[in-house]
Amino acid sequence: MSTPQLTRAKEPLFSRLPVISHLKKSVGLQRGMLIVGVVLSGIFLLTSIFAPLLAPYGYSQLSDDSGSFPTQEAPSAKHLLGTTVGGYDVLSRVVWGSQTAVTVIIVSVAMSLFLGVVLGLLSGYFGGWLDRILVVVADAIYAFPTLLLAIVISIVISRGQSSFWGGIFSCAFSITVVFVPQYFRVIRAETIRLKAEPFVESAKVLGASSVRIIGRHIFKNATRTLPLMFTLNASEAILTLAGLGFLGFGIEPTSAAEWGFDLNKALADTSSGIWWTGVFPGVAMVLTVLGLTLVGESINDLNDPRIRGRKRAGRTPVPGTPAGPELPANPAEAGKS
Amino acid sequence: MTTNLGNLSDGAGTEQPVLTIDRLQVTFATDGGDVHAVKDVSLNVGAGEVVAIVGESGSGKTVTAKTILGLLPETAISSGAVVINGNNVISVSQSTLRKIRGRDVAMVFQEPSTALNPVFTVGWQIAEGIRAHSTDGRRLSAKEAKERATEALRKVGIPDPETRVNYYPHQFSGGQKQRVVIAAALALNPGLIVADEPTTALDVTVQAEILQLLRDLRDNYGTSIVLITHNMGVVADLADRVVVMYQGDVVEEAPAKVLFAEPRQEYTKKLLAAVPHLGRNSASEGARGRLHQDGKILVEAKNLTIEYPGRFGRHGFKAVNDVSFTVSENEVFGLVGESGSGKSTIGRAIAGLTRTTGGSLKVLGYEMLDFKERTFRPLRKDIGFVFQDPAASFNPHLTIGECVAEPLLIHTRPGAAGARKKVGELLEAVQLPASYAERYPHELSGGQRQRASLARSLALNPRLLIADEPTSALDVSVQAKVLDLFKDIQEQYGFAALFISHDLAVVDMLSHWVGVLYKGRLVEQGIGNQVMGSPQHDYTKRLIASLPVPDPDEQARRREAHRSLLGG
Numbered sequence A: 001m002s003t004p005q006l007t008r009a010k011e012p013l014f015s016r017l018p019v020i021s022h023l024k025k026s027v028g029l030q031r032g033m034l035i036v037g038v039v040l041s042g043i044f045l046l047t048s049i050f051a052p053l054l055a056p057y058g059y060s061q062l063s064d065d066s067g068s069f070p071t072q073e074a075p076s077a078k079h080l081l082g083t084t085v086g087g088y089d090v091l092s093r094v095v096w097g098s099q100t101a102v103t104v105i106i107v108s109v110a111m112s113l114f115l116g117v118v119l120g121l122l123s124g125y126f127g128g129w130l131d132r133i134l135v136v137v138a139d140a141i142y143a144f145p146t147l148l149l150a151i152v153i154s155i156v157i158s159r160g161q162s163s164f165w166g167g168i169f170s171c172a173f174s175i176t177v178v179f180v181p182q183y184f185r186v187i188r189a190e191t192i193r194l195k196a197e198p199f200v201e202s203a204k205v206l207g208a209s210s211v212r213i214i215g216r217h218i219f220k221n222a223t224r225t226l227p228l229m230f231t232l233n234a235s236e237a238i239l240t241l242a243g244l245g246f247l248g249f250g251i252e253p254t255s256a257a258e259w260g261f262d263l264n265k266a267l268a269d270t271s272s273g274i275w276w277t278g279v280f281p282g283v284a285m286v287l288t289v290l291g292l293t294l295v296g297e298s299i300n301d302l303n304d305p306r307i308r309g310r311k312r313a314g315r316t317p318v319p320g321t322p323a324g325p326e327l328p329a330n331p332a333e334a335g336k337s
Numbered sequence B: 001m002t003t004n005l006g007n008l009s010d011g012a013g014t015e016q017p018v019l020t021i022d023r024l025q026v027t028f029a030t031d032g033g034d035v036h037a038v039k040d041v042s043l044n045v046g047a048g049e050v051v052a053i054v055g056e057s058g059s060g061k062t063v064t065a066k067t068i069l070g071l072l073p074e075t076a077i078s079s080g081a082v083v084i085n086g087n088n089v090i091s092v093s094q095s096t097l098r099k100i101r102g103r104d105v106a107m108v109f110q111e112p113s114t115a116l117n118p119v120f121t122v123g124w125q126i127a128e129g130i131r132a133h134s135t136d137g138r139r140l141s142a143k144e145a146k147e148r149a150t151e152a153l154r155k156v157g158i159p160d161p162e163t164r165v166n167y168y169p170h171q172f173s174g175g176q177k178q179r180v181v182i183a184a185a186l187a188l189n190p191g192l193i194v195a196d197e198p199t200t201a202l203d204v205t206v207q208a209e210i211l212q213l214l215r216d217l218r219d220n221y222g223t224s225i226v227l228i229t230h231n232m233g234v235v236a237d238l239a240d241r242v243v244v245m246y247q248g249d250v251v252e253e254a255p256a257k258v259l260f261a262e263p264r265q266e267y268t269k270k271l272l273a274a275v276p277h278l279g280r281n282s283a284s285e286g287a288r289g290r291l292h293q294d295g296k297i298l299v300e301a302k303n304l305t306i307e308y309p310g311r312f313g314r315h316g317f318k319a320v321n322d323v324s325f326t327v328s329e330n331e332v333f334g335l336v337g338e339s340g341s342g343k344s345t346i347g348r349a350i351a352g353l354t355r356t357t358g359g360s361l362k363v364l365g366y367e368m369l370d371f372k373e374r375t376f377r378p379l380r381k382d383i384g385f386v387f388q389d390p391a392a393s394f395n396p397h398l399t400i401g402e403c404v405a406e407p408l409l410i411h412t413r414p415g416a417a418g419a420r421k422k423v424g425e426l427l428e429a430v431q432l433p434a435s436y437a438e439r440y441p442h443e444l445s446g447g448q449r450q451r452a453s454l455a456r457s458l459a460l461n462p463r464l465l466i467a468d469e470p471t472s473a474l475d476v477s478v479q480a481k482v483l484d485l486f487k488d489i490q491e492q493y494g495f496a497a498l499f500i501s502h503d504l505a506v507v508d509m510l511s512h513w514v515g516v517l518y519k520g521r522l523v524e525q526g527i528g529n530q531v532m533g534s535p536q537h538d539y540t541k542r543l544i545a546s547l548p549v550p551d552p553d554e555q556a557r558r559r560e561a562h563r564s565l566l567g568g
Helices: A018-025 A028-049 A091-126 A128-143 A146-158 A162-196 A196-207 A210-222 A227-248 A259-266 A275-305 A329-337 B007-013 B059-070 B094-103 B122-132 B142-155 B173-187 B204-223 B232-238 B258-261 B266-274 B343-352 B373-382 B399-410 B415-429 B434-438 B446-458 B474-491 B502-509 B528-533 B538-546 B551-568
Strands: B019-030 B033-045 B050-054 B076-084 B105-106 B194-195 B224-229 B241-246 B249-255 B298-309 B318-329 B332-336 B358-363 B383-386 B464-468 B496-501 B513-518 B521-527
Touching: A018 A028, A018 B399, A028 A091, A028 A275, A091 A128, A091 A162, A091 A210, A091 A227, A091 A259, A091 A275, A091 B249, A128 A162, A146 A162, A146 A227, A162 A210, A162 A227, A196 A210, A196 B383, A196 B399, A196 B446, A227 A259, A227 A275, A259 A275, B019 B059, B033 B050, B033 B059, B033 B076, B033 B232, B033 B249, B050 B059, B050 B232, B059 B076, B059 B194, B059 B224, B059 B258, B094 B105, B094 B122, B105 B173, B122 B142, B122 B173, B142 B173, B173 B194, B173 B204, B194 B204, B194 B266, B204 B224, B204 B232, B204 B538, B224 B232, B232 B551, B241 B258, B241 B266, B249 B258, B249 B266, B249 B434, B258 B358, B258 B551, B266 B474, B298 B343, B318 B343, B318 B358, B318 B496, B332 B343, B332 B502, B343 B358, B343 B464, B343 B496, B373 B383, B373 B399, B399 B415, B399 B434, B399 B446, B415 B434, B415 B446, B474 B502, B496 B502, B513 B528, B513 B538, B521 B528, B521 B538, B538 B551
Parallel strands: B050 B224, B050 B241, B105 B194, B194 B224, B318 B521, B332 B496, B332 B513, B383 B464, B464 B496
Antiparallel strands: B019 B033, B019 B076, B241 B249, B298 B318, B298 B358, B513 B521
16 A cells, blocks of 8 residues: 655744744634734733833833922823822833733743643652652642732742842742642643553663653653643733732832832722823733733644634645536535535 | 334335435545545445445545534535435535434444443433434333333343343443444434444454344344445455445445455455455464474463452452463464453563563563562563554654664664664665654654564564554554564564464464463463364354454355354
């Protein structure tokens, strides 16, 4: 029997990157959602990178050459989004805030990723008492409300308030502790499944050491879902950070701009009709989380061949078939079966 | 209830076919573009006729079967006509389609354990189909439906149907579950049953019973059957007419006897020639005594027992019970048995994947009872293992070359150039182009992957090779080639092999010495063709008699013999 030769050239690295490969195989609404998500996340990232250029003032700037900023001033030509009760420029705070958010996401997700994956692989592959202890610890962490846990850790690390990096790390650590069990569980479950796969058994039969089996055979196969988890957790990290800031456990306004802190300060303004101090940091947060979630959810749907939408079959003529049979007059009928 | 059972045979005299498929085309939308699964299929099924659609995987036979019931997924579009009782299944509305299903045509699935819902009684599941359709203008009451379900169970030969109608699926054996599925299909007395690989998931002895049941249904109730299968033996046993499909097209259509006796098309000839036939080209042909006994004994099992621990308060399960055998250098030892007989467990125990619990198992002089991974590892380079599913036994992220080089990298330090050279040699030994080393496993076909798997197991020149059902996931024609290759390589490299399979004909083709396992016990062992030719143990006799051979006339004789064996 002749077998079809699959000599399709390997695609360039660029088109095999997670989001880009997904974009290529998406159609219709799923594609729209993914594009919206990518655009929103892109704006978020670019803003954070170019914050020094985009922001008209510094995040803790209270005055310029023409004197101190007015407090609680409505949006004007000088302060496009107005000023806060403390006299900060809202636009600058929002722009700089994205930088804090990105830093916290990167630090926290990187740490939880590393810890979660390593513990998950070891726990899943070796099992036994190590596995049992780690699972109990993970379950215990799950039992705490996320935010409460983050507050406790934040207090432990930085006694509530601190400098830029101190604040960032306390937020990142607390988010890490919350996220590690998630990564741990996913990787552990995948590892347990993969451990029974014939290709792992075949490596065992060949006499490969456990380190080699984990590193070479399980690791890459178990970490397929990570891009998805990364995007979903990134949005959750932003919300946790904002929650900490809102409750007053974030970063001081003189060390960095932080959306949750600004929202907290804007709380009193709402009753007196001052809307610009609260709306803009809030909108920034919503759009960022929405963008990241859209990317994550789209990747999730596109990874699953059962949910992924496809172009309708039959648009191109059938090669190599006799011209005799014609498609039914009503294409809707043909699609029904 | 019984009055409406025979009415279909009255219609057999008229020439109206039960099913007409006319120029059917089915196209699927996939990531790789459109796939034309069925290109141009036309066929008729008359009343009381058994039409078999045969073909290898990817030939479009299952898609054709699903089209008959309108079960294609949303990504498929179909054109042409599939006419059942005047309704074109492709173009009718969903509600008409629901009426047709069950009443005019029903389906029997491949895997009975997944076709039944484990949380409902079988009676409820059969009655569900009955109550979905109105009879004589009214819906049946639950009680009446259950009576009918009981009746259907009786028809398919489930003993004591009044009690067992209330049983859950897990209380039935595999063969009985398939009977229940057939009963559900029969409940509304459809004129046509589409059976998609109805016996593939079943053991040979059970398969014979299900085939007998399907034949009885046709004979007694005049039900037409469309039988989808890849097994030529099943076709020879049951079919009146055969449609051979290849890559979405009908290659040949002929009455069963004609097709087997004088196939016209080249493809059909090749397909039939590839089917292993019990008693033909046996590896132990003409042998008087056991071959290859002059060499060293590599594997020696004495009263070997392997027990899986039971759950709390229950006894463990003895997968292997008091088994003794030896495998010597150069010898191919064939291990045959049905599912659950413990054959794979023995193979895995020899490879150190399963711990032994009793008796003694010596592998290359190492006593497996005190197995320690650390002390056994040096011996692993002398043991090769070929897994059943070639697709799953390769790491999807490594290239074929990297996979084949794994054993070399683990046990020797060949260097990059040396490894590449050796991989090239190995691939050529299993008749794969050396350039395939650059490919990923999913870019190879099943047969090619199994060759690569063989290359990997041979990389270190092992003294012992364990092949666990190496060809059961492959198509017949591919299987034939892989088996030939295995035989050649075994002669060339001269390793001892433990060849595990459920297929008697395959085992006989390769093995010098054959052991028959039944429920964990080795009931018989002997020279391959003697075990197959004149079995001693009752179970072996039954096993061999149930195996359908790809020849309708011979199979009809064997069927009679089988029946008398069971009767006596």
